[in-house]
Amino acid sequence: MPIILRIDPSNPDPKVISEAGQILKKGGLCIFPTETVYGLGFDIRNPETTTRLENLKHRPALPLMAHCSNESQLNNLVAEISENGRLLMDRFWPGPLALIFKKSSSVPESITAGFDTIGIRMVSNPVARKLIAELSCPIAATSANLHQESPVNEFGKISTSLLNQVDVAIDAGIAGKGKPSTIIDITREPPVLLRLGAVPSVAIEAVLGCRLARPSD
Numbered sequence: 404m405p406i407i408l409r410i411d412p413s414n415p416d417p418k419v420i421s422e423a424g425q426i427l428k429k430g431g432l433c434i435f436p437t438e439t440v441y442g443l444g445f446d447i448r449n450p451e452t453t454t455r456l457e458n459l460k461h462r463p464a465l466p467l468m469a470h471c472s473n474e475s476q477l478n479n480l481v482a483e484i485s486e487n488g489r490l491l492m493d494r495f496w497p498g499p500l501a502l503i504f505k506k507s508s509s510v511p512e513s514i515t516a517g518f519d520t521i522g523i524r525m526v527s528n529p530v531a532r533k534l535i536a537e538l539s540c541p542i543a544a545t546s547a548n549l550h551q552e553s554p555v556n557e558f559g560k561i562s563t564s565l566l567n568q569v570d571v572a573i574d575a576g577i578a579g580k581g582k583p584s585t586i587i588d589i590t591r592e593p594p595v596l597l598r599l600g601a602v603p604s605v606a607i608e609a610v611l612g613c614r615l616a617r618p619s620d
Contacts, residue, residue, distance in 0.1 A: 405434075405569045412436060412575040415530045423571050424537035431570035432456060434547045434561060436578030437470070438528040439499045439601055440554035441561060443569065444470065444544025450511035453543070459568050462550035466515045467543040468501055468522045472535035480521055480541065482507050487611055488589045494610045497527035499579070499601035503588040514543050520590055530575050546583070556581035591616065 406426070408419045427433050430449040435442050443460070445452040447469060457464060471477050474492075477484075481504040484492070488502055506521035515521050523541075526532055535542055546554035549562050558574045566572055585600040587607060596604055596615040604615055 404567060406571045407574055408571065409574045410530055412528070412530055412578070415533050417533075419573070420530075420533045420537050423534055423573055426571045427534075427538060427542070432459070432568075433534075433542075434566065434569050434572035435531055435534055435542070435544075436528055436558075436573060436575040437524075437526055437531050439579045439584050440556045440581060441547040441558065441578055442470065442531070442542070442544040443547040443565070444542040446538055447511075447514065447541045447543040450513045450543075453511075453513040456545070459565060460545070460548075460550050462545075464513075464516045465545075466518055466520075466522060467545055468524055469514070469541040470524050470526050470531060470535060470544050471541045472497075472526065472532045474525075476535075476541050477523055477525070480507055480510055480523060481505065485589055487592075487594055490610050491587065491589065491607065492525070495602055495607075496525035497532070498525070499527075499582070499584040500524070500607075501584045501586045501598075503586065503590055503597070505590050520588070522586065524584055528578065530573060534573070554581070554583060587615070 410419045427446045501522050501524045548554050556578045583600040585602040586598040588595040593613045593616050
């Protein structure tokens with residue numbers, strides 16, 4: 404059974420954050436709140452935990468998203484930041500927008516499922532931000548749901564079979580509005596909208612000054 408830590412999302416208890424952080428540093432799997440839905444992840448310095456996460460979710464090897472709390476963490480993961488990337492970062496981060504960058508050589512292959520790109524979010528949820536700050540490194544994560552099931556933003560709706568197999572779970576009640584992050588691939592020109600989520604495409608296009616491409620374009 405996991406350690407379940409209840410926390411006030413508006414005023415996270417440092418002791419709770421520290422306890423969860425210690426488990427993550429040792430290679431543990433954690434369920435944690437974000438500004439969109441609950442996430443399932445681990446300290447990115449423990450890439451061997453990827454296989455356990457995939458088995459737990461019953462999903463194939465797919466890229467994980469790096470959740471950061473500051474730009475220095477981002478800089479260690481990416482090969483470069485394009486002008487489009489900078490524009491979107493300045494306007495929408497921290498927040499529910501994920502950007503796809505060319506990855507740096509320091510990123511383990513298991514985190515990106517062999518791709519030469521990495522998805523990154525700069526989270527705004529106070530609990531997630533403090534947890535990542537406690538680690539001093541990103542959390543590699545996906546949504547806290549079984550493969551092909553819908554993500555959830557209420558702790559009580561997390562699958563029991565999933566919850567019972569993690570090491571620690573942070574119960575912050577309702578996390579975000581339940582709408583996933585918007586994902587934009589900024590390695591291509593024009594940038595490609597991979598998933599429409601909490602940030603509207605029209606808002607992104609207004610910042611970039613161009614129409615987003617779609618995968619089928």
